[in-house]
């Protein structure tokens with residue numbers, strides 16, 4: 170069968186087109202008719218020139234060339250064919266017998282050589298074989314072209330995929346990875362071939378990856394999808410998150426096998442894609458973070474705090490352990506925020522957070538509860554002492570000034586502490602009780618800490634009732650003023666009386682300040698309570714002064730809220746004038762912490778009061794800031810040594826030394842000194858020996874109603890008189 174034109178479909182064969190070139194007319198004619206007899210489409214050319222012209226205008230499958238021709242010879246025609254129709258095969262038919270010419274022709278691309286005179290059968294067999302070879306070659310080229318195109322298309326599709334595409338062998342080694350792996354993770358696909366997927370997967374996710382591949386029921390219809398972290402390389406950021414979808418390859422649909430560069434045979438068993446989901450994960454993480462954190466301080470918010478506390482309570486209950494909840498409220502934050510602006514307020518909160526965090530351990534949870542309130546969870550403490558230590562650390566951490574731009578500001582912190590399980594068995598109670606304890610700190614002049622105790626207990630229902638009752642008590646005049654004598658240590662004369670409030674509750678009986686003052690502070694009723702106490706005391710003590718006790722001093726306690734009020738001095742002076750109470754007989758007691766809350770403002774007010782002749786005493790001296798710096802800058806007359814130091818005298822502890830130091834210092838500064846809470850003769854003797862000016866305490870009598878105290882004015886209480 171004659172070979173078909175290679176580009177024609179097999180079912181419509183076309184005769185092969187043969188160009189015959191010979192300058193010998195007889196040979197040309199016989200060669201052409203021989204070929205035509207075999208139904209080739211034959212075109213003849215009598216010389217090289219004519220052949221070149223035909224080559225320029227027609228397409229041939231084969232050229233049968235005489236080599237030796239005048240003018241343009243066979244070699245020239247071959248060159249022309251090579252440049253114009255490289256697909257056209259050439260068979261040389263020549264009388265040339267030298268080996269040189271033949272080999273030259275073959276070197277130039279002739280496919281075969283037939284010597285003249287030719288044997289017709291041999292010639293036809295050569296022509297047929299050459300044409301067949303040409304056709305096969307063309308078909309091969311054609312298929313290779315299609316394969317190359319198809320391969321390029323698939324490579325393009327795989328490499329342009331937005332995802333990493335990979336194949337693994339049964340042990341998890343890469344058989345194939347597309348080039349995406351380079352721009353996404355920084356690995357060259359070639360270097361990953363033959364390496365285990367462990368090489369690029371985050372160590373924490375290797376086990377999950379292995380498990381997912383080996384899961385029993387995964388298939389192409391049921392691929393395994395999992396999120397893992399892949400390691401990046403080079404200058405890229407840390408690990409990125411990828412969603413991997415993988416399934417086993419069905420050997421029937423993919424019977425191919427690959428070999429790595431070491432020639433090791435690796436059969437692709439898994440196919441998969443890896444999609445970069447880092448942005449989505451980061452967005453999710455941010456949304457999650459936002460839901461559970463305060464964005465300003467980046468601390469856990471109320472919701473997360475409660476969550477952690479709930480867990481910690483469950484754990485502590487199971488392990489029979491304690492835990493502590495602290496409620497922290499910044500002192501003076503509002504003033505700073507109002508005067509320096511919210512931006513500064515925000516910076517302050519961040520700086521405060523930073524300092525607080527440095528006092529904590531890893532498992533502790535500090536949260537911003539709102540505004541300037543923070544809560545702290547200490548999940549496993551051994552005793553109250555652990556919590557006390559942390560509270561002291563926190564207070565100390567905030568004591569140094571904060572630099573906000575050009576401003577140096579001071580904030581303090583009031584901390585209420587509730588311990589599980591004593592102060593509450595559930596989350597709400599613990600937080601609420603820590604809050605109550607914090608209010609007690611505020612009521613005592615801020616910047617300190619207190620543990621919640623049952624005596625502070627005012628649950629929310631009772632709280633409302635108590636608040637209502639307290640308002641009523643003011644209207645119905647159920648409050649009482651009790652007086653505790655302050656006795657001169659040298660003469661045993663009563664030189665002063667401290668006014669202490671009591672509440673004659675119609676149902677609960679006589680209530681002490683600790684039972685209702687924190688609530689009064691919280692609800693701001695304290696101002697009315699204190700004003701009422703002062704009015705009553707001005708009347709009672711004013712009466713005794715006018716009746717002969719001209720030097721009798723009245724000591725009153727002032728709440729921070731009262732003193733911080735802008736019209737404090739004005740209101741107090743108005744009250745004094747209204748009740749005709751002599752200012753020089755009044756001594757106001759304030760705490761060190763109150764002064765430090767706003768040194769500028771408070772000292773200004775104290776100076777004004779001092780100018781009117783009012784005396785100023787520092788209550789609970791030694792328990793607060795004890796910043797001796799301010800004392801000589803303020804118009805202070807008296808230091809009241811705190812009860813805790815007096816108590817320490819009995820046991821001869823460190824506190825006793827503090828009493829020594831305070832009294833020595835008061836002498837140096839020419840201040841009067843009153844020791845509070847003196848109960849025993851031992852304490853009294855000790856204090857007298859140190860030169861303490863006045864004594865207040867049960868040894869000379871507790872606080873009593875006006876009627877009872879009136880009797881002992883100017884007289885010595887029996888017990889003390891014996892000394």
Ligand SMILES: Nc1nc2c(ncn2[C@@H]2O[C@@H]3COP(=O)(O)O[C@H]4[C@@H](O)[C@H](n5cnc6c(=O)[nH]c(N)nc65)O[C@@H]4COP(=O)(O)O[C@H]3[C@H]2O)c(=O)[nH]1
Pocket residue numbers: 653668669670681682683686698699702726727728758788789812845846847848865866867868871872
């Ligand atoms: N263990 C012991 N305690 C003694 C002894 N001598 C006196 N005390 C108690 O110690 C407290 C001294 O008052 P404070 O330090 O000014 O502390 C006062 C004061 O800060 C505040 N307070 C009382 N009355 C008023 C008031 O009218 N207005 C304001 N703002 N605060 C008040 O309540 C606090 C507690 O007052 P009280 O319960 O009356 O308790 C009083 C008094 O009864 C003693 O020898 N041993």
